[in-house]
Amino acid sequence: MKNKIRIGSGAGYSGDRIDPAVELIKKGNLDYIVFECLAERTIALAQLQKMQNSTLGYDPLLEERMKACLPDCVSNNVKLISNMGAANPIAAAKKTVEIAQNLGLSNLKIAAVFGDDVKSMLDFESQTFLESGDSIAVVEEQIISANAYVGVEGILTALKEGADIILTGRVADPALFLAPIIHEFGWTLDDYPLLGKGTALGHLMECAAQVCGGYFADGALKQVPNLGNLGFPIAEINEDGSFFITKLDDAGGMVTQATCKEQLLYEVHDPTTYLTPNVVADFSNISLKELEKDKIEVLGASGQSLTGKLKVSVGYHDGFMADAQISYGGSYAVERGKLAIEIIKERIKINKIEIEDILFDLIGVNSLFKSNGEQTNPAEVRVRVAAKTATKEEATRLVNEVETLYTNGPAAGGGVSKSVTEIIAIQSILLDKNKVIPQVEIFKSNL
Amino acid sequence: MKLKDLAHSRTGDKGDIINISVIAYNEKDYPTLEKLVTVEAVKKFLGETVQGEVIRYEVPNLGAMNFVMQKALRGGVTRSLRLDKHGKSLSSILLEMPLEINN
Numbered sequence: 001m002k003n004k005i006r007i008g009s010g011a012g013y014s015g016d017r018i019d020p021a022v023e024l025i026k027k028g029n030l031d032y033i034v035f036e037c038l039a040e041r042t043i044a045l046a047q048l049q050k051m052q053n054s055t056l057g058y059d060p061l062l063e064e065r066m067k068a069c070l071p072d073c074v075s076n077n078v079k080l081i082s083n084m085g086a087a088n089p090i091a092a093a094k095k096t097v098e099i100a101q102n103l104g105l106s107n108l109k110i111a112a113v114f115g116d117d118v119k120s121m122l123d124f125e126s127q128t129f130l131e132s133g134d135s136i137a138v139v140e141e142q143i144i145s146a147n148a149y150v151g152v153e154g155i156l157t158a159l160k161e162g163a164d165i166i167l168t169g170r171v172a173d174p175a176l177f178l179a180p181i182i183h184e185f186g187w188t189l190d191d192y193p194l195l196g197k198g199t200a201l202g203h204l205m206e207c208a209a210q211v212c213g214g215y216f217a218d219g220a221l222k223q224v225p226n227l228g229n230l231g232f233p234i235a236e237i238n239e240d241g242s243f244f245i246t247k248l249d250d251a252g253g254m255v256t257q258a259t260c261k262e263q264l265l266y267e268v269h270d271p272t273t274y275l276t277p278n279v280v281a282d283f284s285n286i287s288l289k290e291l292e293k294d295k296i297e298v299l300g301a302s303g304q305s306l307t308g309k310l311k312v313s314v315g316y317h318d319g320f321m322a323d324a325q326i327s328y329g330g331s332y333a334v335e336r337g338k339l340a341i342e343i344i345k346e347r348i349k350i351n352k353i354e355i356e357d358i359l360f361d362l363i364g365v366n367s368l369f370k371s372n373g374e375q376t377n378p379a380e381v382r383v384r385v386a387a388k389t390a391t392k393e394e395a396t397r398l399v400n401e402v403e404t405l406y407t408n409g410p411a412a413g414g415g416v417s418k419s420v421t422e423i424i425a426i427q428s429i430l431l432d433k434n435k436v437i438p439q440v441e442i443f444k445s446n447l
Numbered sequence: 448m449k450l451k452d453l454a455h456s457r458t459g460d461k462g463d464i465i466n467i468s469v470i471a472y473n474e475k476d477y478p479t480l481e482k483l484v485t486v487e488a489v490k491k492f493l494g495e496t497v498q499g500e501v502i503r504y505e506v507p508n509l510g511a512m513n514f515v516m517q518k519a520l521r522g523g524v525t526r527s528l529r530l531d532k533h534g535k536s537l538s539s540i541l542l543e544m545p546l547e548i549n550n
Contacts (some may be wrong), residue, residue, distance in 0.1 A: 040462075041525050101496065131462050149485050149544050170509060215457065218539070221472075222455060258455060258470065265468035267459030269515045271506050300508070359521070359528040387529040425525045428462065 002031070003124030005184050007177055007201075010069070011035040011082075012208030014042055014059055018068050020209070020232040020251065025072040027248055028234050031184070033073065034176045035082035036206045040426045043170055043314025046087035047145035048424075057088030058095065058167070061168055066099045073164075074105050080156060081176050085167035087145065089114045092167040093443050100165075100445035108445040111158035113168040115439040118312055118431060126244065129314070129427040136429060142317040148310040148431055151277030152189075157181035161442055171311070172276045174202025177235070185239045195279035196303020200286065201412040203261050203274070204245055204298065208232045211245055211263040212294075213253030226252025244297040255294045269274065277310055277433065279303040292368045309430040318425035319356065322395035324388045324402035324418040328410065329368040329380040333438030336410035337362045337381040344385055347401045354394045358387040368414065382415075388423065395420040454480060454549045458538040463499075463523035465534040467514045467541055474510035481505060481512065483546050489514055496537065513522035514541075 008030045010021030014037040025033055037059050050057025058063075062084045069428045073080050085092040094114035100108050124137040136143075148169035156179055158166045168176070178198040181187065187194050204211050212233045213224035224230075233249020237243035243256050264283055268274055274281040285300040316370040328336040341360045348355065385402050389395040399418035406413060450456075453476045454469045468486055471477045486503050499517025506513065510524045520534050531537075 031498055173539075215535075218451075218455070221451075258472070261457065261470050261511055262457040262468060264509065265459070265466065265506070265511060265513050267461055267466065268513060269464070269466060271513060273503055273506075283505055285508060321528070335493075355530060357522075362528060363530070384530065386530075388526070388528060422453075423526055425523070426462070427523075 002184050004236055004238050005181065006234055007031065007180065007205065008033045008234050009036070009205040009232050011037050012036060012206065012210055013039055014061065016208060018061070018065055020230065021065070022068050022072060023248060023251060024232055024234065025069055025076060026080050027035050027327065028076045030076070030234065032081060032180045033082070034205070035084060035383045036173050036176055038083040038086055038170060040313055041315065041424055043086055043313065044145045044424045044426065047315065056085045058092035059430055062095060063099060066096050066387070067103070070103055070105060072099055079164055079180070081166045081180060083168045083171050085112060085114070085169050087169065089167045089169050090403045091442060093441070096165060096167065097443045097445050098160045100385065101447060104447065106204060106445055106447040108165060109161065109163045110165045110443045111161065111163035111167065111439045112443070113154035113158055113166060113438065115154060115437050116147045116170040117149045117150065118148050118436060119143070121431065121435060122386060124144055126275060128184050129429060129431045131427045136314060139316045143314060144317065145315040147310050148312045148436045149277060150438060151175050152182055154440055155182055157182040157440045161440070163385060163442060164194065168169035173206040174199045174276055175278060177202030178278065180217045181237055181444055189278065192279050192303040192305055194241045194244045195303045196281040197243070198237070199274065199276055199279055199281040199303065199422070200283055200301035201235050201237055201243050204260060205233055205235050207266065208261065209253065210249050210266065211259055212247045212255045213259055216259055218261065222258070222382065224254055228252065242299060243298065244291055244295050246295045257265045257288045257290060257296060260288055260298065262294050275307060275432035278306070279309065279420055306433070308433050308437055310433050312429045312431050313426050314429060315424055316424050318423040319388055319390045320392050320395040321421050321423050322389060323384065324381050324399035325416065326405050326409070326413045327364065327368055327380055327382040327415045328413055330412070332374050333376065333378060333381045334362065336413070337383045338411065339410045340383045340405050343405065344401055348398070351397065351401070353397050353401070354389060355388065355398065358385070360385055392420060437440040448546045448548055450484065450544040450546055452530045453546070454542065456538035456542050458533070458535050460520060463518055463520050465516050465519040465537065466514070467538050469512045469541070470512065471510035472550065477507060477510040479548065483548070484544070488544065489541065493537070493541065505528065514522055
């Protein structure tokens with residue numbers, strides 16, 4: 001059993017950069033690399049893809065990431081854990097077997113962890129959305145997906161089976177980090193203070209660059225070195241749950257008390273009560289200590305027993321979004337922007353365009369003309385009309401009305417853009433934890 | 448003086464709820480922030496952007512406060528009509544809040 005382990009964070013969201021992850025695997029002296037790639041809505045989009053093709057529904061960058069990372073993971077003995085399985089962990093695992101074999105990597109154990117899909121368990125008679133308070137029956141016909149945020153259990157099983165690569169569906173983000181810590185140190189699932197410490201680590205790491213200088217520089221007081229080559233973080237944790245966050249010496253960015261504080265509170269509500277499937281973590285007594293440059297020790301995280309409930313994200317079709325824009329520059333740009341908005345309001349009435357909600361914005365700095373001389377203030381405005389409609393047709397009618405401002409609107413309107421996109425909305429419900437059974441299937445790469 | 452002179456900040460989102468941290472650059476300024484950056488002051492400053500309740504959590508260990516705001520994204524990240532659906536820019540906006548400091 002190890003007395004300390006090092007975990008790298010290889011992605012903070014589905015589309016994140018791949019090169020910093022490869023750098024970490026090569027030079028980070030890691031035991032594990034974790035890729036968190038599943039935003040609230042991503043799994044609903046993946047489910048739609050799976051419905052069209054049963055071999056898809058996993059992360060769109062899975063193939064590219066695996067090709068870039070697997071050779072160094074194998075040569076440096078780094079295990080990989082990720083929720084890139086999205087709506088289809090089995091297909092993701094099979095695809096990864098194929099990629100490994102094509103790379104000449106044999107004897108890899110690749111685990112699919114699933115059981116988070118609870119769509120068949122939805123109870124339309126009694127369950128209500130936490131956000132709106134509405135019965136879920138209101139959107140019954142439009143529901144695409146329902147996935148529970150599960151805990152460490154499935155990943156632990158896969159680790160016990162000796163998996164080298166673990167691909168999950170929906171898992172609470174910090175659990176991706178907490179699971180290997182529990183596995184390596186033999187922590188028990190009822191040692192809540194320790195689980196709270198591991199959860200704090202996971203929470204700090206799950207957004208990758210956001211703890212080492214990403215989403216931080218303010219253009220003035222808060223400077224971050226070498227943002228173009230921003231590194232991803234490494235956490236090193238001891239058996240007693242004490243840990244520090246650091247980065248590679250030659251990577252851009254920085255790990256400071258300030259970057260850690262911002263990330264510690266990111267997406268947190270009550271810091272004493274951070275709800276996860278395995279522990280109610282308490283971040284309120286955390287203190288930070290700079291051990292050396294770019295190395296911050298995190299002390300004092302704790303935790304209490306469970307709620308017995310899991311959060312379930314329900315994804316459903318919720319109409320369409322129209323977005324159309326047009327720009328005006330020079331004197332009276334704002335007046336013309338406002339005039340354009342009044343014209344659109346009138347066109348909506350005349351043509352009876354059915355809209356559920358609409359927003360009018362004025363945007364802009366220097367998109368029309370790069371000038372060194374004197375300019376009006378503001379030099380330009382970009383009118384943005386954004387609306388929610390029940391149908392694609394109504395959304396299209398609206399964006400086309402904005403386009404007609406070219407020939408029918410105020411003077412010198414330019415650069416129209418228009419888009420119509422389907423809205424996939426997410427709301428949450430709670431489900432008893434004991435109803436959700438983790439499942440694991442292991443595949444092997446053979447040459 | 449503005450809040451940005453004493454504190455830094457980050458927005459996070461969950462559904463239609465955002466949290467905006469307010470973190471003292473220097474922990475000695477934390478009591479001042481706790482006194483001046485009240486729920487009422489924040490609600491007033493952000494105006495109609497935040498439609499729901501605002502709760503303030505204090506984390507003196509970190510010299511920080513965490514403001515949790517309901518109905519802050521016009522329906523939530525997945526349905527909002529706003530250009531910034533996540534409310535990520537609202538931390539910078541909040542830091543423009545004027546602080547009246549009487550010595």
